[in-house]
Amino acid sequence: MRIPRINQNWSYIVSCGALLALAGGWFALTSGWLMPVEASKESVQIDDLFRWMLGFAAVIFLGVQGVLIYAAFAFRRVKGDNGDGPHIHGDIKLEIFWTLIPTVLVLYLAIYSFDVFQQLGAGSPMWGGHDHGDAGLPRIVAPIDKSAVPPLKIEVQAMQFAWIFAYPSKKVEGMAELHLPVGQPVVLEMKSNDVIHAFWVPEFRLKQDVIPGRTTNLSFTPTRPGKYQLRCAELCGPYHGGMVVDVYVEDQKSFDKWLTSQAAVPSATRLAQLPDLATTAGYPVPAATTPVLRSDQTLAVVRHLRSQGQ
Structure with a gap:
């Protein structure tokens, strides 16, 4: 049986992606020293959200910086070559890649943040002055456990x-x-x-x-x-x-x-x-x-x- 060979470029991409994921996970898991001690029930949820955001940010930062450093050395000007580089206009695959990945990450963080926001009851309105009645929108508040200790x-x-x-x-x-x-x-x-x-x-x-x-x-x-x-x-x-x-x-x-x-x-x-x-x-x-x-x-x-x- 003939085993298909993996394109060398793809092997580099997969290896770099794995390293970036490991680096992002390491930053997220070791970020506790950046924050004060957790002294409330809500602080655990906030810190978990912070770790996810830091992990994604670390992956993006290291990925971008890695590409810049690679390009600076791999495509540096050769001695005696004073000509312009090749003019490249448009790359559909690359444009889809750098549009799709950030969109997925931003949507994930937005949904996760909203979920934490809802659990904390942070969306409950501030009231005072005049009561304008119910605008027909549900209030975003944390569910109340009636069997728990009264606040x-x-x-x-x-x-x-x-x-x-x-x-x-x-x-x-x-x-x-x-x-x-x-x-x-x-x-x-x-x-x-x-x-x-x-x-x-x-x-x-x-x-x-x-x-x-x-x-x-x-x-x-x-x-x-x-x-x-x-x-x-x-x-x-x-x-x-x-x-x-x-x-x-x-x-x-x-x-x-x-x-x-x-x-x-x-x-x-x-x-x-x-x-x-x-x-x-x-x-x-x-x-x-x-x-x-x-x-x-x-x-x-x-x-x-x-x-x-x-």
Whole structure:
């Protein structure tokens, strides 16, 4: 039986394709060091999407650079040859190849991204102001498991330059630290007092704009106990960089203990014990020795704004 011989050019192409696929897979699987720790259930889905995108990007980058390097050496000018190269116009097979492959990759990533977007419930609308009724379009929200632990509702108030938290079901408000029970779904109802802010905790892989005049919902489930930082990711004024507060993810017992201790202290008493801050143009200014606004200073910001009737 005669075995057909494989064209040498095709063997090179297949070999290069296999090497590119292996390189892309290696980049994707070893990309964990590029990201912060995964501290929420949603972060796993985001990181998986990121790995796929990085793998495809690595294959495309290495493939293009490989062709450029090969062409630079294989088709370099021969000494003494000052003529022009052959004029080639159009290659249907090549044009189909470099159109079809990117189209397939982009469609795959688009569908995958939309699926993750839908599972996270990121398409649920922000509401506020006037209700215009149902436009006939289904809302893109994550399915709710009624048998699961009910979500903890937390009200978030953003202002220049502070984050204020309230736990309405626990009757605790005016908090400058965000405490979350590990493993329990959380729903944040966020409002802004002044300008656009953005809720961003890198370890949760969540970033959401907080817009004046609207209530923005954000849901997630913290899974890793620890201390993290919430930063404003939207330039909101001269002290934007100081709009940082601590986020604590802890076990249910520690969370309940913290809530009980805070509920026992009147909000007015807690605010009265904090130091005053100097003000410039109506806004509190941190001390020169303090690089950012911390939790105690955040509450002083609230006290100042309340004294101004804001």
